[in-house]
Amino acid sequence: MAQFFQAKPNKSKQLSTKLSLSVTQLDHLGAGIAQHQGKVVFIPGVLPGETATVQFVEQKKSYSKAKLIAIELASAHRVKPHCPHYYECGGCDLQHMDTQAQREHKQTTLVDLMSKSSIASAIETDVVAAPIVGDGWHYRRRARLATLFDQNTRRLQLGFRAANSNKIVSIQQCPVLAESLSALITPFAVNLNQLKARSSLGHVELTQADNGNFAVLRVTKVLPASDIRWLTGFAEKHQINLLLQDDAGQLTQLYPLLQTDDAVTLPYYHLAQESVRCSFTPGNFVQVNGAINQSMVDQAIAWLDPQPGERILDLFCGVGNFSLPLALKAAEVVAVEGVPEMVQQAKQNAIDNKLDNVTFYHADLSADLSTQPWLGKIDKLLLDPARAGAFESLQWLQKMQPKKVVYVSCNPASLARDSSVLLANGYRIAKVGLVDMFPQTHHIEAMVLFELDK
Structure with a gap:
């Protein structure tokens, strides 16, 4: 029996009795799910198919939370964590599960969350794309x-x-x-x-x-x-x-020392087979997995399939991660970001890359967009919002009327919610796939292609 936790005496309150539970599945946050006396029990650190000794730490009317004491029957997918700090550090939470099983869990979770949301109609197998995967270790830049x-x-x-x-x-x-x-x-x-x-x-x-x-x-x-x-x-x-x-x-x-007093050396990365250089200021957002980011950008552009003469809108554009490579393919790219400093950097990146067919704007994308100069008819739309999603921005679909929408998401729950807006406006899901941006953690990055039903 593998031991994970040695309970200490607690004089201030009576701890619950230890009990043995069988784990049936994982939730979208990577915690194990078991049943006890008609209630769901969430248990971090366990895997489907395992039997574990646990102890309740929180009990609510409809569910309970428990901590893992020991594994009685281990899953074939359980592995020894690589990191000696794993059971203390809060950075990773799935190192006890082999990498391939992690990916299968995330893909299944993504499809299930979308199918169980208000978009309802089941995701057909033929629209589920092969996951974008890379090295499971030493990937964070x-x-x-x-x-x-x-x-x-x-x-x-x-x-x-x-x-x-x-x-x-x-x-x-x-x-x-x-x-x-x-x-x-x-x-x-x-x-x-x-x-x-x-x-x-x-x-x-x-x-x-x-x-x-x-x-x-x-x-x-x-x-x-x-x-x-x-x-x-x-x-x-x-x-x-x-x-x-x-x-x-x-x-x-x-x-190293600078020649002038008014500048610093900025880090940069390349995209589009190194034909685009994307600089960013330390502290501003960039995707942490460089190799996966390159593959993700390539897939987003392939799914959008930009054509000469089209007008493409990139919302939540950051410093131009998608906009700059898109500008190599499209006649006109309009890109919008809510952080002013990132907009300025994106503009400079366009100049540095000699791209004059991409225009960057600053706007609060959760506010009223009706007076924005860039809002209007477009051919295609790309969105890469933060965890909160893009619900407010999608309220302007009728004015934009894109034929295709590629939605990149780091939160499948908000993605499923926002998908209902697109489907209600006449779109269908043409592709959905996992982007394994964060191996060894429960975090799920996803990409979905929506096409306007004719």
Whole structure:
């Protein structure tokens, strides 16, 4: 019997009795589902087909939550987690499941969530696309490490937050982080503790870009000259682009030295077989899985099938992740984003790539869009919203009337809700597929192609 948790005496309240439950399936958040006395029980850390000893931690009228004590009968898909910090760190929650089984679970969950939503009509097998997959490990090109300064020991702790907690888990490695970034964690922890102003340090953001590794160190006050020299030497030794970020978000580059005082070196990545370069400011959103992002962009463009003379609208465009490659294919691309700084960067990216057929606008896409100059008849639409989805933007479908819509989503629940709007407006689902952007976690990225029924 594999042991996972040793219960400690709790004098303040009586813990529930341990009991044995059989797990039938996983929910969309990766927790196991069992039944007990007519109620659903959610149990993190278990797999379908397993029998586990559990203990209730929360009981509601219609469901309960339990913690895993021990596995009595293990699934064939259970594997030993790669990461030594797995049971403490809150970054991953499916490392105990083999990667192929994770993908099958996510694909099934995606189709089920959409079929059970108000879109109702079952998803036919022939519209389910092959999932976009890549390496299950060392795929993250970006991560933010939290810091915590202990006033008693005068030591700075560097790591990730624990699951459902503000506690910082000190880590020495991260097997889902790009290897070159994972290798920087321990040296960073050691060197930051040599600084005089280590109590004034915030998070550390690490990024692997096509033009090198970048590190942004958040500072709450001006660092002494000795700390600046130490950090510069560290960056030179490890050959990283090192920037400081103050309370106002202002970036100052420490290494390598700049020729001017008004600019910093920005990270960038390539798309469209390296014919497009996409620069971004540290802190702004980019997809964390670079290889999967390239495949996702290629599939979105293939599904949209842009033709000469068409007008294509890209909503929630960021710094041009889809817009710039689309501009290589279409006569006119209109792109809209809600973060002003990202719009400015997207405009600069278009200039840098010599693309004059893409226009970027700033707009709050959850607000009234009726007066926006870009709103009007389009041929095709691409959406890549945040987890909240694009419900408000889709209320303007009648005015846009696109023949095709490609919807990229990081939340299948909001995707299913928004799909009902499209179907109510005469669209049908032509393709739906998993994009395995976040292996070893329950998070599901998806892409759906809608076509206007004629």
